[in-house]
Amino acid sequence: MPMKWISVLLLLQLSSHFSPGSCGKVLVWPTEYSHWINMKTILDALVQRGHEVTVLTSSASILVDPNKPSAIQFEIFPTSLTKDDFEDVFMQLVSKWTYMPKDTFWTYFSLMQDIFWEYTDCIQTLCKDVVLNKKLMTKLQESRFDVVLADPAGPCGELLAELLKIPFVYSLRFSFGYTIEKYSGGLPFPPSYVPIVLSELSDQMTFMERVKNMMYVLYFDFWFQAFSEKWDQLYSEALGRPTTLFELMRKADIWFIRTYWDFQFPRPLLPHFQFVGGLHCKPAKPLPKEMEDFVQSSGENGIVVFSLGSMVTNMTEERANVIASALAQVPQKVIWRYDGKKPDTLGPNTRLYKWIPQNDLLGHPKTKAFITHGGANGIYEAIYHGIPMVGIPMFADQPDNIVRMKTKGAAIRLDFNTISSTDLLNALKTVINDPSYKENAMKLSRIHHDQPMKPLDRAVFWIEFVMRHKGAKHLRPASYDLTWFQYHSLDVIGFLLACVATATFVITKCCLFCYQKFAKPGKKKKRE
C-alpha cells in the first residue's frame, strides 16, 4: 500500500519534534458512540507518539470507559445526570428519528428539532458541570495543556480552550445543515451543487432538487440561530463578557472533517480544513476461531456482514423476521450483529452476534457484501476493504452517506420501515452478482489508499503543528472579521448600484435639460 511507508517514516521524522522530554499535553472533550470510537483512534496515536492525553468525561459517560486498560488518562467530573439519563436521551433520539414519519418537511423537522433540543440540554448540563466546577477548572489550568481536541457536535470544547487560553482543534463529521462549518468555519457551501446534509440529495441535482436544497439551507440557517442562542448565555456567563457560540467556535485552529473525496462529493474547502475520513481504518486482523470456522464453511459463496451500528442492536420483531427471512435465502453465510430476540425466520446460514469485529470481517477475503445502517465509520471500513454495500439507513447522516455510496455505484439503498424480504434479497443478490458494484467499491478503495498521506498521520501532524506553533493563525480566513452582508458584498453591490442609479439620474436630467434647451425651441418654431 502506498501510504504505509510514509506513515511509518512520518512517525519517525516527527518524533524528533516531540522527544519524551518535550511531548505535548492534549485535553479532549469527546462525544459518545461512533464519534468517540473515531476520536479514540487519534488519541491512541497521540499517546503512542509520547503525548499526554487527558479525556474530560462525566460520570454519566456511556462509551468513554476509564476502567478499560489504556494509556489515555481520564478526568472524570461529577454531573447531576446519571448514565441511564444519558443513555435514555441517545436511545430516544435514535428510536424517534428512525421511526418518525418523513412525509412532510415541517413535521419531520419539528420532531427532529425537539429531539435535538433534548440532546443539547443534556450536553449543556455537562458543560455547566465542568466550567462551573472551580476545583476542576483550577486543576485543568494548572495542568498547562497545549491544545484542546473537541468534537463540536457536543459544544463546550471551545469554551474550555478559551478559559484555559490554549488553541483548539475540531474533529467533526457534520453539523445540521453544515451550519457550524459555514458560520463558524467560514466554509462556502454553494447550494447549487453542494447537497446539504440531511437533504439526501446528490451533487447532480435537478431544478426542483436545487429548490429543495435551498429550502433546507434556509431552514437550517434559522434553526442554527436558535441553537446558537441556547449556548450564548452560558458562554457569556462563563467568560464574564458578552460572547456567542459562533465567536468561540471561529477560534478553532484546525478542523478535521471525517470524510474524504472517496466518500464526499467535491466541494469548496479552506486551508484550515483537513479531510481525514477513514482515519480509524486498518488492515484486518485474524478472526476468533469460531467465527473463522463459520466464515470458512461458506466455501465459494463467501459471507455477508450485517450491522446497524453501535447504537442500533435491536429492532421490532416484525422487522427482524422480514430481514432474517431474506438472509435465509442467500447462498452466502451471514454474520449479523444483533442483540434482540432471535427471529423465528432465522436461517441456518445466519449467525447472530452481540458484537462483531467489523473491520476484520470486512477485510476478510471471503466477504462479499456489507449490509449497513450507513454510519460513516462503517462505510469507511467498507471503502477501505472495497466491499459493496446494501444500505438500510436509520437516522442522522446515514441516509446521506448511503446516497453518496449509491451515486458512486457501490451501494443499493433500502428503507428500514418499508423494506420487504424480497427487496432485501434482490438488493443483496445484485450487489454480490453484478460486478459493477464490486468494481466501484474497489475504485473507491484505490482512491482511499492512494493519498499523499494516511488520514490518521495527517490528523496527528496538524494537532502537533498546533502544539508546535501555538495555533495555526496563518490559516485563519479574513472572512471571520466580516459581517454577513459584508461577506456577501451586499454593501458594495448596494453602493455600486446607487452609483449607477445616480449616474443614470444625472445623465437623464442632463438629456432632459438639453432637450428642453435645444429641442423645444425647434418645436416652438414649428408651431410658430
Place this chain on the structure above:
Amino acid sequence: MPMKWISVLLLLQLSSHFSPGSCGKVLVWPTEYSHWINMKTILDALVQRGHEVTVLTSSASILVDPNKPSAIQFEIFPTSLTKDDFEDVFMQLVSKWTYMPKDTFWTYFSLMQDIFWEYTDCIQTLCKDVVLNKKLMTKLQESRFDVVLADPAGPCGELLAELLKIPFVYSLRFSFGYTIEKYSGGLPFPPSYVPIVLSELSDQMTFMERVKNMMYVLYFDFWFQAFSEKWDQLYSEALGRPTTLFELMRKADIWFIRTYWDFQFPRPLLPHFQFVGGLHCKPAKPLPKEMEDFVQSSGENGIVVFSLGSMVTNMTEERANVIASALAQVPQKVIWRYDGKKPDTLGPNTRLYKWIPQNDLLGHPKTKAFITHGGANGIYEAIYHGIPMVGIPMFADQPDNIVRMKTKGAAIRLDFNTISSTDLLNALKTVINDPSYKENAMKLSRIHHDQPMKPLDRAVFWIEFVMRHKGAKHLRPASYDLTWFQYHSLDVIGFLLACVATATFVITKCCLFCYQKFAKPGKKKKRE
C-alpha cells in the same frame, strides 16, 4: 527539517508504483522565464523517478534550451516566429508594464490589455504551429503519453491533451483577475476578503478597498470573456466541433497553484487544487570561491542580495545611480545582479554580477536582506531561508506578492519609478535593524518547512496519481455542469421569490375578498 525524511521516503515508497519497466510518459507545454524555471524543477524530479519527460518547445524558445545537458527530452517544432520576435514581445511587455503610468484605472488597464493581446497572439501562433503540424501530431499520438503537464498562462496544453485523449495537469501562478481559476477551475473567490490579483490589496480591506476589488472583479470578468473568444475559434477548428477555451480548461485533473499559506492569504480552494508554492526551493550550496571571499569580507555586518529577476537585468542610468548611491551607504556588502552600464555612484561595498546563485546566497548565514522585484520564485527562496525583504515590484503579480510580504511584516515596499536613495537606504536599514522583520520572515520560513509533505513531492505525487488512475475524476466538482445563473442559484432564488409573490398576491386577494364580503356589509349597515 521535518520534511526531509518524508520526501526521501516518499520517493522510495512511490517508486514501487513506477519501476523502470512501468514508468510514465509526460508531455510538457511550458511557458518562458520564471514559469519555466519553476516547472523544470518538477520535470527534473519526474526524470529522477524514472519517467520519460518530453518538452514540446518551439525553435523560437528563449529559456527552454534543448542543448543544455539534461535527461529531459525536447521535441522542437518549427515556428514562423524567431527567437528575437519572441524575446522582443517579452521585453516590451516588461518595459511597458514597468514604466506605464498607473494613475488612472482605465489607461492602466487598456495599456495592459494591449500588452497582453500581443503576448496572446504570439502564444497562439505557437499553438497553431503545433496542432496544425500533422507530422508532429502523428508523432505525439504514437508516443502514447500518459499525461500533459501545462502552464495555462500560455494556453494550448489543454488542446493538446484533448487531441491526444489523455488527462492533463496544470501548474499556474495566477491568471489575470483569477479568471481562469474561477471560470475553468470552479474556485470561489469571494471579493469581500479575497483580493483580486493585480489589485495590490490585502485580505483586510476597508469599504472603499472592497469596492475597488469588486470593480477589478467585474473588469476582469469582461476582459476574460474577450480573451477566451480569441481562442475559441482555433480550438473549435482544431477539434472539428464547436468548443471553448473554458470548456477544455475545465478538464484539468489537477491544478498546482504555485503559492502556499506562508505567502498567500487563506482563501477557499477545491479538492483538485494543490498549493505547491516554493517547490523549487532547496538548501543552499557553497558559493563560488570569489563570491564566498567577498561575502566573508563583510564581517559582522553581513551582506545584502539584490536582484530584479530573470527578465529585468538592466534599467535607466538615472535609476541605477539612485539605487547604487543608496547601496553605497549601508555597512553591508552588496551583491547585485545587474547587466547594465556600471553606475557612477557604485560604492566599493557593491559588486555587480550578470548572474547570481540566488538561492545559495539567500541561504548563506551572512545574508541580512534581499532587495527583490517580488517574483514568486525569489520571494519563496527568501521565505525558505527566512530573509527579510525590500520589495521593488516591477510588473505582473510582483506588486501583489510584495503586498503579501509587507502585510505579513517581512518586507518593505518601494516604488521603482519614484524611489529616492534615502527611501532605499531607510528601507534597507529598517529591515536589517528592526528585529521584527527577521522574526516575521523566520515565522514564514517555519510555516513553509512545517508542511505534512514537501511541495515538490506533493506535485510529483499528484502527477503520478493522474497517470496511475488515468485522471482524477473523483475530484471534479459538479459545478462544472452548471450555467453561471444556476451556479449562483439565481433560477432557484427567482422561483422562490415568484412563489412568495404569488402567495402574497393570493393571500391579499383572499383578504380583500373577505373584507368586501364581510366588512363592507357592516359599513353598509352603519350607513343604513
